[in-house]
Amino acid sequence: MTLRPLILPLLCLFLLACGSSQSKIDQIKANNVTAKPEPMTYEEALKDWRNNYGVGPIKSIELGEIDETLVASGFDAFDLKCTACHAPYKEKIGPAMVGITERRRPEWIMNMILNPTEMAKTDPICLGLLAQYNAVMADQRLSEDQTRAILEYFRTLKLENNPNQ
Numbered sequence: 001m002t003l004r005p006l007i008l009p010l011l012c013l014f015l016l017a018c019g020s021s022q023s024k025i026d027q028i029k030a031n032n033v034t035a036k037p038e039p040m041t042y043e044e045a046l047k048d049w050r051n052n053y054g055v056g057p058i059k060s061i062e063l064g065e066i067d068e069t070l071v072a073s074g075f076d077a078f079d080l081k082c083t084a085c086h087a088p089y090k091e092k093i094g095p096a097m098v099g100i101t102e103r104r105r106p107e108w109i110m111n112m113i114l115n116p117t118e119m120a121k122t123d124p125i126c127l128g129l130l131a132q133y134n135a136v137m138a139d140q141r142l143s144e145d146q147t148r149a150i151l152e153y154f155r156t157l158k159l160e161n162n163p164n165q
């Protein structure tokens, strides 16, 4: 039996294999280009806030009706851990918290509280705030439950509820 009839098909196979690995390399190159978009400017990021979940452990949360028990414990945690730099209705070292749930996603807010150091390195909104306030937000090492309670308290901060108005 001679092997000659096999040589041509084998050669074809070899060439095919080379071709497909080349196209895989092209694909990876193309993906790399799209995987690294230009960083957003602060203005663009502010407009795009509804798509910004921030970076950190909170990937997705559902909000229901306001839970008053959670609001009360959120108020206490905020009072204890955040009022050195924040007030509900006026600027201090950091921004006023009023209206925060209408300008940032709930996931972004929680990630900002749980992971401020990482946020300050990569998040375009946080980078813009840093430039504006010229101060960094301290990591208060809160638990996810405490952070969720603070978020609930933030949901009640509306300009029309300002007691000092």
Ligand code: HEC
Binding pocket: 078, 081, 082, 083, 084, 085, 086, 093, 094, 095, 100, 104, 109, 112, 113, 120, 126, 127, 129, 130, 133, 134, 135, 136, 137, 138, 140, 142, 150
């Ligand atoms: C040492 C001061 C400091 C402390 C303490 C601090 N923050 Fe901040 N925070 C800042 C500064 C400064 C900014 C704006 C710059 C930035 O984003 O890093 C900020 C930004 C924020 C933002 C984003 C505001 C916006 O308009 O998007 C939220 C939300 C926030 N802080 C919540 C909290 C909460 C909740 C606590 C308490 C657990 C807290 N911070 C403790 C200084 C602080």
